[in-house]
Amino acid sequence: MKIILSNASSDPIYIQIVNQIRQSILSGELRAGDSLPSIRQLAKDLQVSVITTKRAYEELEKEKLIDSVVGKGCFVSGANKDFIREQRMTRLEEKMVEIIRESKELSMSKQDVLDYLNLLYEEEHTP
Structure with a gap:
């Protein structure tokens, strides 16, 4: 490790x-x-x-x-990987809700948020 x-x-x-x-x-x-x-x-x-x-x-x-x-x-631990994944998904969902709230405060449309997310996603996955 x-x-x-x-x-x-x-x-x-x-x-x-x-x-x-x-x-x-x-x-x-x-x-x-x-x-x-x-x-x-x-x-x-x-x-x-x-x-x-x-x-x-x-x-x-x-x-x-x-x-x-x-x-x-x-x-x-011998904890179940599905359980661990579910915990992480819950945390991710909480972060997404926070992003939605922030974007609404900035008067961003749903499409604006999706476009921005796509841009950031592509930047993260570009070698």
């Missing part, structure tokens, strides 16, 4: 860690039962605070993506 942090990102470091570990789990790179680096080791490897990595692991545990076993470490 390789985690790359960006100081240029608007996301806090712990969120960058969470997102990358989550993606590794959902993509199958990390499988149920795989062990994760200790909180201290990950902090050392990434050159960040132990508090930062602890917070990232706590978030992943809340999402039921990892399990923490006292004295043993943290492991990828």
